[in-house]
Amino acid sequence: MKKLMSILIMILVFAFMITGCENNSEVHAAASDISNNFILTMQINNSVMTVNGVQKEIDEGKGTTPVIVNSRTLVPIRAIIEAMEGKILWEQNTQKITIELSDKIIELIIGSNIAYVNDEQKELDTAPEIINGRTLLPIRFISENLGYNVDWNANEQIITIENTSIALSEEAALNNQLEETGKTIVVYFSNTGTTEKAANYISEELNADIFKIKAVEPYTSEDLNYSNSSSRANIEQNDTNARPEIENKIENIEQFDVVYLGYPIWWGQAPKIMSTFLESYDFSGKTIIPFCTSHSSGIGSSDTNLHSFTDNAQWISGKRFGGEVSKNEVKEWLEAIKKNIN
Numbered sequence: 001m002k003k004l005m006s007i008l009i010m011i012l013v014f015a016f017m018i019t020g021c022e023n024n025s026e027v028h029a030a031a032s033d034i035s036n037n038f039i040l041t042m043q044i045n046n047s048v049m050t051v052n053g054v055q056k057e058i059d060e061g062k063g064t065t066p067v068i069v070n071s072r073t074l075v076p077i078r079a080i081i082e083a084m085e086g087k088i089l090w091e092q093n094t095q096k097i098t099i100e101l102s103d104k105i106i107e108l109i110i111g112s113n114i115a116y117v118n119d120e121q122k123e124l125d126t127a128p129e130i131i132n133g134r135t136l137l138p139i140r141f142i143s144e145n146l147g148y149n150v151d152w153n154a155n156e157q158i159i160t161i162e163n164t165s166i167a168l169s170e171e172a173a174l175n176n177q178l179e180e181t182g183k184t185i186v187v188y189f190s191n192t193g194t195t196e197k198a199a200n201y202i203s204e205e206l207n208a209d210i211f212k213i214k215a216v217e218p219y220t221s222e223d224l225n226y227s228n229s230s231s232r233a234n235i236e237q238n239d240t241n242a243r244p245e246i247e248n249k250i251e252n253i254e255q256f257d258v259v260y261l262g263y264p265i266w267w268g269q270a271p272k273i274m275s276t277f278l279e280s281y282d283f284s285g286k287t288i289i290p291f292c293t294s295h296s297s298g299i300g301s302s303d304t305n306l307h308s309f310t311d312n313a314q315w316i317s318g319k320r321f322g323g324e325v326s327k328n329e330v331k332e333w334l335e336a337i338k339k340n341i342n
Protein backbone atom coordinates (compact mmCIF):
# COMPACT_ATOMS: atom_id res chain seq x y z
CA MET A 1 0.00 0.00 0.00
CA LYS A 2 2.82 2.36 1.02
CA LYS A 3 4.65 1.50 -2.19
CA LEU A 4 1.51 2.15 -4.25
CA MET A 5 1.09 5.55 -2.59
CA SER A 6 4.67 6.59 -3.32
CA ILE A 7 4.31 5.52 -6.98
CA LEU A 8 1.12 7.58 -7.19
CA ILE A 9 2.81 10.63 -5.64
CA MET A 10 5.75 10.26 -8.04
CA ILE A 11 3.41 10.17 -11.03
CA LEU A 12 1.64 13.31 -9.81
CA VAL A 13 4.91 15.16 -9.17
CA PHE A 14 6.18 14.18 -12.63
CA ALA A 15 3.00 15.37 -14.31
CA PHE A 16 3.36 18.71 -12.52
CA MET A 17 7.04 19.01 -13.39
CA ILE A 18 6.67 18.60 -17.09
CA THR A 19 3.58 20.69 -17.58
CA GLY A 20 3.70 23.27 -14.83
CA CYS A 21 -0.04 22.62 -14.59
CA GLU A 22 -2.43 19.92 -13.54
CA ASN A 23 -3.13 17.01 -15.79
CA ASN A 24 -6.02 17.78 -18.16
CA SER A 25 -6.77 20.97 -16.33
CA GLU A 26 -7.04 24.52 -17.54
CA VAL A 27 -4.27 26.82 -16.41
CA HIS A 28 -6.32 29.91 -17.02
CA ALA A 29 -10.02 29.70 -17.52
CA ALA A 30 -10.70 33.15 -18.83
CA ALA A 31 -10.15 33.00 -22.57
CA SER A 32 -10.61 36.43 -24.01
CA ASP A 33 -9.71 38.59 -26.95
CA ILE A 34 -6.08 39.55 -27.41
CA SER A 35 -5.37 42.17 -24.75
CA ASN A 36 -4.69 45.59 -26.10
CA ASN A 37 -1.31 47.29 -25.91
CA PHE A 38 0.40 44.05 -24.98
CA ILE A 39 4.19 44.03 -25.10
CA LEU A 40 6.31 41.22 -23.73
CA THR A 41 10.08 41.02 -23.89
CA MET A 42 12.39 38.21 -22.89
CA GLN A 43 16.01 37.33 -23.44
CA ILE A 44 17.89 34.13 -24.12
CA ASN A 45 19.32 32.67 -20.89
CA ASN A 46 17.36 35.14 -18.75
CA SER A 47 14.62 33.71 -16.52
CA VAL A 48 12.83 37.04 -16.16
CA MET A 49 10.49 38.54 -18.78
CA THR A 50 8.79 41.94 -18.89
CA VAL A 51 5.06 42.13 -19.55
CA ASN A 52 3.76 45.66 -20.17
CA GLY A 53 6.66 47.05 -18.17
CA VAL A 54 6.30 44.61 -15.25
CA GLN A 55 9.01 42.01 -14.60
CA LYS A 56 7.90 38.42 -14.01
CA GLU A 57 9.57 35.04 -13.88
CA ILE A 58 9.01 33.09 -17.09
CA ASP A 59 8.67 29.84 -15.16
CA GLU A 60 7.90 30.76 -11.54
CA GLY A 61 10.35 29.30 -9.02
CA LYS A 62 12.07 27.12 -11.63
CA GLY A 63 14.54 29.57 -13.15
CA THR A 64 13.87 28.19 -16.66
CA THR A 65 15.14 30.47 -19.41
CA PRO A 66 14.39 30.72 -23.14
CA VAL A 67 16.82 28.60 -25.16
CA ILE A 68 17.70 28.40 -28.83
CA VAL A 69 17.22 25.01 -30.51
CA ASN A 70 17.77 24.76 -34.30
CA SER A 71 17.77 28.58 -34.55
CA ARG A 72 14.35 28.77 -32.90
CA THR A 73 13.60 30.03 -29.41
CA LEU A 74 11.88 27.57 -27.11
CA VAL A 75 10.33 28.70 -23.80
CA PRO A 76 8.02 27.44 -21.08
CA ILE A 77 4.78 28.91 -22.36
CA ARG A 78 2.44 28.88 -19.39
CA ALA A 79 3.13 32.36 -17.93
CA ILE A 80 3.21 33.89 -21.41
CA ILE A 81 -0.18 32.51 -22.42
CA GLU A 82 -1.56 33.59 -19.02
CA ALA A 83 -0.24 37.10 -19.63
CA MET A 84 -2.05 37.06 -22.99
CA GLU A 85 -5.18 35.91 -21.13
CA GLY A 86 -5.37 32.66 -23.00
CA LYS A 87 -5.59 29.13 -21.66
CA ILE A 88 -3.55 25.94 -21.92
CA LEU A 89 -4.63 22.32 -21.75
CA TRP A 90 -2.18 19.48 -21.25
CA GLU A 91 -3.01 15.88 -22.10
CA GLN A 92 -0.57 13.61 -20.36
CA ASN A 93 -1.28 10.40 -22.29
CA THR A 94 -0.97 11.95 -25.78
CA GLN A 95 1.65 14.55 -24.67
CA LYS A 96 -0.54 17.16 -26.38
CA ILE A 97 -0.60 20.86 -25.54
CA THR A 98 -3.63 22.88 -26.60
CA ILE A 99 -3.48 26.67 -26.47
CA GLU A 100 -6.66 28.69 -26.81
CA LEU A 101 -6.93 32.42 -27.22
CA SER A 102 -9.91 34.25 -28.66
CA ASP A 103 -10.94 32.29 -31.78
CA LYS A 104 -7.53 30.58 -32.16
CA ILE A 105 -6.77 27.00 -31.11
CA ILE A 106 -3.22 25.71 -31.48
CA GLU A 107 -2.37 22.06 -30.86
CA LEU A 108 1.19 20.81 -30.47
CA ILE A 109 2.68 17.49 -29.47
CA ILE A 110 5.97 16.96 -27.67
CA GLY A 111 8.59 15.84 -30.18
CA SER A 112 6.35 16.39 -33.21
CA ASN A 113 7.03 18.83 -36.03
CA ILE A 114 3.37 18.90 -36.96
CA ALA A 115 1.05 21.39 -35.27
CA TYR A 116 -2.55 22.38 -35.89
CA VAL A 117 -3.90 25.90 -35.95
CA ASN A 118 -7.70 25.82 -35.95
CA ASP A 119 -7.44 22.29 -37.41
CA GLU A 120 -5.15 23.41 -40.22
CA GLN A 121 -1.95 21.36 -40.30
CA LYS A 122 1.28 23.36 -40.08
CA GLU A 123 4.90 22.30 -40.05
CA LEU A 124 7.25 23.39 -37.27
CA ASP A 125 10.97 23.58 -37.92
CA THR A 126 11.58 22.92 -34.22
CA ALA A 127 9.35 20.56 -32.25
CA PRO A 128 8.26 21.19 -28.64
CA GLU A 129 10.69 19.51 -26.26
CA ILE A 130 11.00 18.56 -22.63
CA ILE A 131 14.33 19.88 -21.36
CA ASN A 132 15.34 19.37 -17.72
CA GLY A 133 11.78 18.37 -16.92
CA ARG A 134 10.21 21.53 -18.34
CA THR A 135 8.03 21.69 -21.45
CA LEU A 136 9.52 24.17 -23.91
CA LEU A 137 7.56 25.38 -26.92
CA PRO A 138 8.45 27.39 -30.05
CA ILE A 139 7.47 30.93 -29.08
CA ARG A 140 7.49 32.58 -32.52
CA PHE A 141 5.22 29.96 -34.07
CA ILE A 142 2.73 30.19 -31.21
CA SER A 143 2.73 33.97 -30.86
CA GLU A 144 2.41 34.62 -34.58
CA ASN A 145 -0.39 32.11 -34.93
CA LEU A 146 -2.21 33.80 -32.04
CA GLY A 147 -2.01 37.07 -33.97
CA TYR A 148 0.98 38.70 -32.27
CA ASN A 149 4.03 40.35 -33.85
CA VAL A 150 7.37 38.82 -32.94
CA ASP A 151 10.65 40.68 -33.24
CA TRP A 152 14.12 39.27 -32.67
CA ASN A 153 17.05 41.46 -31.71
CA ALA A 154 20.01 39.26 -32.60
CA ASN A 155 22.61 41.48 -30.92
CA GLU A 156 20.94 41.52 -27.54
CA GLN A 157 19.15 38.18 -28.02
CA ILE A 158 15.86 39.79 -27.05
CA ILE A 159 12.47 38.57 -28.25
CA THR A 160 9.66 41.12 -28.32
CA ILE A 161 6.06 39.98 -28.64
CA GLU A 162 3.51 42.67 -29.34
CA ASN A 163 -0.09 42.66 -30.34
CA THR A 164 -1.35 44.47 -33.38
CA SER A 165 -4.88 44.87 -32.13
CA ILE A 166 -6.36 48.21 -31.50
CA ALA A 167 -8.00 49.32 -28.25
CA LEU A 168 -11.78 49.11 -28.37
CA SER A 169 -12.08 52.76 -27.40
CA GLU A 170 -10.10 53.64 -30.51
CA GLU A 171 -12.25 51.61 -32.85
CA ALA A 172 -15.12 53.98 -33.46
CA ALA A 173 -12.90 56.92 -34.25
CA LEU A 174 -10.74 54.89 -36.60
CA ASN A 175 -13.70 53.23 -38.22
CA ASN A 176 -15.18 56.56 -39.21
CA GLN A 177 -11.91 58.06 -40.24
CA LEU A 178 -10.53 55.21 -42.31
CA GLU A 179 -13.81 54.85 -44.18
CA GLU A 180 -13.42 58.30 -45.67
CA THR A 181 -10.95 58.29 -48.53
CA GLY A 182 -8.59 61.16 -49.26
CA LYS A 183 -8.29 61.93 -45.53
CA THR A 184 -5.15 59.96 -44.90
CA ILE A 185 -1.59 61.20 -45.15
CA VAL A 186 1.61 59.20 -44.86
CA VAL A 187 4.35 61.29 -43.22
CA TYR A 188 7.84 59.91 -42.95
CA PHE A 189 11.48 60.69 -42.26
CA SER A 190 14.09 58.63 -44.08
CA ASN A 191 17.75 59.03 -44.96
CA THR A 192 18.77 55.78 -46.60
CA GLY A 193 15.45 54.95 -48.23
CA THR A 194 14.12 52.09 -46.10
CA THR A 195 11.36 53.96 -44.31
CA GLU A 196 10.65 55.73 -47.59
CA LYS A 197 10.03 52.37 -49.26
CA ALA A 198 7.50 51.38 -46.57
CA ALA A 199 5.88 54.83 -46.73
CA ASN A 200 5.47 54.57 -50.50
CA TYR A 201 3.86 51.13 -50.18
CA ILE A 202 1.37 52.46 -47.60
CA SER A 203 0.55 55.49 -49.69
CA GLU A 204 0.08 53.38 -52.85
CA GLU A 205 -2.06 50.84 -51.05
CA LEU A 206 -4.32 53.44 -49.41
CA ASN A 207 -4.18 55.94 -52.23
CA ALA A 208 -3.12 58.43 -49.57
CA ASP A 209 -1.16 61.67 -49.73
CA ILE A 210 2.50 61.44 -48.80
CA PHE A 211 4.89 63.89 -47.12
CA LYS A 212 8.61 63.47 -46.56
CA ILE A 213 10.05 65.32 -43.54
CA LYS A 214 13.16 67.15 -44.75
CA ALA A 215 15.73 68.48 -42.33
CA VAL A 216 16.91 72.07 -42.86
CA GLU A 217 20.37 70.61 -42.53
CA PRO A 218 20.26 67.27 -44.40
CA TYR A 219 21.95 64.31 -42.70
CA THR A 220 25.20 63.28 -44.35
CA SER A 221 26.55 59.72 -44.05
CA GLU A 222 29.02 61.02 -41.43
CA ASP A 223 26.07 62.50 -39.48
CA LEU A 224 24.46 59.05 -39.54
CA ASN A 225 27.56 57.13 -38.49
CA TYR A 226 26.35 55.54 -35.31
CA SER A 227 29.64 53.86 -34.47
CA ASN A 228 31.00 57.34 -33.91
CA SER A 229 29.82 58.53 -30.49
CA SER A 230 30.14 62.16 -31.55
CA SER A 231 28.24 61.87 -34.84
CA ARG A 232 25.36 64.31 -35.25
CA ALA A 233 22.65 61.64 -35.00
CA ASN A 234 24.20 60.16 -31.85
CA ILE A 235 24.54 63.55 -30.17
CA GLU A 236 20.93 64.42 -31.00
CA GLN A 237 19.61 61.11 -29.69
CA ASN A 238 21.37 61.71 -26.38
CA ASP A 239 19.93 65.21 -26.02
CA THR A 240 16.31 65.33 -24.81
CA ASN A 241 16.05 68.94 -25.94
CA ALA A 242 17.34 68.38 -29.48
CA ARG A 243 14.77 69.53 -32.06
CA PRO A 244 16.41 69.45 -35.53
CA GLU A 245 14.67 72.00 -37.74
CA ILE A 246 12.36 70.93 -40.55
CA GLU A 247 12.54 72.63 -43.93
CA ASN A 248 9.09 71.82 -45.34
CA LYS A 249 5.52 72.06 -44.04
CA ILE A 250 2.15 70.36 -44.54
CA GLU A 251 0.04 73.36 -45.48
CA ASN A 252 -3.38 71.84 -45.04
CA ILE A 253 -3.06 69.39 -42.16
CA GLU A 254 -6.68 70.13 -41.08
CA GLN A 255 -8.06 68.04 -43.94
CA PHE A 256 -6.33 64.86 -42.71
CA ASP A 257 -7.89 62.68 -40.04
CA VAL A 258 -5.44 59.80 -40.18
CA VAL A 259 -1.66 60.19 -40.16
CA TYR A 260 0.65 57.22 -40.81
CA LEU A 261 3.91 58.30 -39.24
CA GLY A 262 7.15 56.59 -40.32
CA TYR A 263 10.70 56.87 -39.01
CA PRO A 264 13.92 54.84 -38.75
CA ILE A 265 14.85 53.49 -35.32
CA TRP A 266 17.83 55.37 -33.91
CA TRP A 267 19.16 53.82 -30.74
CA GLY A 268 15.81 52.20 -30.03
CA GLN A 269 13.88 55.44 -30.42
CA ALA A 270 12.44 57.76 -33.08
CA PRO A 271 14.90 60.39 -34.36
CA LYS A 272 14.53 63.72 -32.55
CA ILE A 273 13.23 65.36 -35.74
CA MET A 274 10.00 63.39 -35.19
CA SER A 275 9.51 65.37 -31.96
CA THR A 276 10.02 68.60 -33.94
CA PHE A 277 7.40 67.41 -36.42
CA LEU A 278 4.80 66.44 -33.81
CA GLU A 279 5.26 69.70 -31.90
CA SER A 280 4.72 71.72 -35.10
CA TYR A 281 1.03 70.87 -35.65
CA ASP A 282 -2.23 70.42 -33.80
CA PHE A 283 -3.14 66.73 -33.92
CA SER A 284 -6.28 66.97 -31.75
CA GLY A 285 -8.89 64.48 -32.92
CA LYS A 286 -6.53 62.89 -35.45
CA THR A 287 -5.49 59.26 -35.44
CA ILE A 288 -1.77 58.58 -35.67
CA ILE A 289 -0.52 55.18 -36.80
CA PRO A 290 3.25 54.86 -36.33
CA PHE A 291 5.55 52.59 -38.28
CA CYS A 292 9.31 52.31 -38.30
CA THR A 293 12.20 50.48 -39.90
CA SER A 294 15.35 49.15 -38.29
CA HIS A 295 18.21 46.69 -38.71
CA SER A 296 16.97 44.39 -35.98
CA SER A 297 15.41 46.27 -33.06
CA GLY A 298 11.69 46.04 -32.45
CA ILE A 299 9.55 49.15 -32.26
CA GLY A 300 9.95 48.94 -28.46
CA SER A 301 8.90 52.13 -26.70
CA SER A 302 9.78 54.33 -29.69
CA ASP A 303 6.12 54.79 -30.70
CA THR A 304 4.63 55.25 -27.22
CA ASN A 305 7.35 57.75 -26.32
CA LEU A 306 6.03 60.01 -29.09
CA HIS A 307 2.56 60.26 -27.52
CA SER A 308 3.58 63.04 -25.15
CA PHE A 309 4.36 65.36 -28.08
CA THR A 310 0.68 65.57 -29.07
CA ASP A 311 -2.47 66.62 -27.25
CA ASN A 312 -5.74 64.74 -27.75
CA ALA A 313 -4.50 62.59 -30.63
CA GLN A 314 -5.57 58.96 -30.93
CA TRP A 315 -2.44 56.80 -31.13
CA ILE A 316 -2.50 53.24 -32.49
CA SER A 317 0.18 50.64 -31.62
CA GLY A 318 2.95 50.90 -34.18
CA LYS A 319 4.57 48.40 -36.52
CA ARG A 320 8.23 47.75 -37.24
CA PHE A 321 9.52 46.64 -40.65
CA GLY A 322 12.97 45.33 -41.51
CA GLY A 323 15.28 46.39 -44.34
CA GLU A 324 13.64 43.91 -46.70
CA VAL A 325 10.17 45.38 -46.20
CA SER A 326 7.89 44.17 -49.00
CA LYS A 327 4.67 45.49 -50.44
CA ASN A 328 2.94 42.32 -49.32
CA GLU A 329 4.07 42.71 -45.72
CA VAL A 330 2.78 46.28 -45.68
CA LYS A 331 -0.48 45.17 -47.27
CA GLU A 332 -0.98 42.48 -44.62
CA TRP A 333 -0.39 45.01 -41.84
CA LEU A 334 -2.87 47.46 -43.37
CA GLU A 335 -5.41 44.65 -43.70
CA ALA A 336 -4.85 43.67 -40.05
CA ILE A 337 -5.53 47.25 -38.99
CA LYS A 338 -8.71 47.29 -41.06
CA LYS A 339 -9.79 43.87 -39.75
CA ASN A 340 -9.26 44.97 -36.17
CA ILE A 341 -11.56 47.92 -36.58
CA ASN A 342 -14.38 46.06 -38.34
Ligand SMILES: Cc1cc2nc3c(=O)[nH]c(=O)nc-3n(C[C@H](O)[C@H](O)[C@H](O)COP(=O)(O)O)c2cc1C
Binds near residue numbers: 191322
Ligand atom coordinates in the same frame (compact mmCIF):
# COMPACT_ATOMS: atom_id res chain seq x y z
C1 LIG B 1 21.99 56.89 -35.56
C2 LIG B 1 21.41 55.56 -35.92
C3 LIG B 1 21.03 54.70 -34.91
C4 LIG B 1 20.47 53.45 -35.23
N1 LIG B 1 20.04 52.66 -34.22
C5 LIG B 1 19.47 51.47 -34.51
C6 LIG B 1 18.99 50.64 -33.47
O1 LIG B 1 19.00 50.98 -32.28
N2 LIG B 1 18.48 49.43 -33.81
C7 LIG B 1 18.41 49.02 -35.12
O2 LIG B 1 17.94 47.92 -35.36
N3 LIG B 1 18.83 49.81 -36.13
C8 LIG B 1 19.34 51.02 -35.85
N4 LIG B 1 19.76 51.84 -36.87
C9 LIG B 1 19.54 51.40 -38.26
C10 LIG B 1 18.28 52.04 -38.86
O3 LIG B 1 17.18 51.97 -37.99
C11 LIG B 1 17.86 51.36 -40.16
O4 LIG B 1 18.94 51.31 -41.03
C12 LIG B 1 16.68 52.07 -40.79
O5 LIG B 1 15.95 51.16 -41.58
C13 LIG B 1 17.10 53.25 -41.65
O6 LIG B 1 15.96 53.85 -42.19
P1 LIG B 1 16.03 54.87 -43.43
O7 LIG B 1 16.68 54.09 -44.56
O8 LIG B 1 14.62 55.16 -43.73
O9 LIG B 1 16.82 56.05 -43.01
C14 LIG B 1 20.32 53.07 -36.58
C15 LIG B 1 20.72 53.95 -37.59
C16 LIG B 1 21.26 55.18 -37.27
C17 LIG B 1 21.66 56.12 -38.39
